[in-house]
Amino acid sequence: MTDEETEAVRAAIEGELRLLDPAVRSSRAETTRLLDPGFTEVGASGRRYTYEETIAGLAGHPGSAADGAVYEPSDITGVLLAPGLVHLTYETRFEGRHARRSSLWRKRDEETGWRMYYHQGTPVPPDVP
Numbered sequence: 001m002t003d004e005e006t007e008a009v010r011a012a013i014e015g016e017l018r019l020l021d022p023a024v025r026s027s028r029a030e031t032t033r034l035l036d037p038g039f040t041e042v043g044a045s046g047r048r049y050t051y052e053e054t055i056a057g058l059a060g061h062p063g064s065a066a067d068g069a070v071y072e073p074s075d076i077t078g079v080l081l082a083p084g085l086v087h088l089t090y091e092t093r094f095e096g097r098h099a100r101r102s103s104l105w106r107k108r109d110e111e112t113g114w115r116m117y118y119h120q121g122t123p124v125p126p127d128v129p
Contacts, residue, residue, distance in 0.1 A: 004083075013078055015115070015116060016105070019034055022065060028055060035051060074090065076088060076089075085105070098123070099122060
């Protein structure tokens, strides 16, 4: 990996981990800073979320309470697909549930930096390793 690729993937992973932090998830200002205005998500539930729905509701979603359960990420890897576009994959465990996750991070300019553009979570059934 080149220095550019390494730095881009590192920045995307850092942003992804921040979005799993209850303090960030419960902060409208922080989520606004980390989500791209064109953001969409297909959650592990199968539900589609828009940028506006996510900004308005993330603080009330599981994993957002300071004294509650937290997402446990593992096996995070990333690849620079094109200048300004990183694809991350990883797994999470949360309250006994296991999911495989994929997200796209894009950087439009230096001022806004890296922001999550798309996220998808796929539940892993208990009998699948």
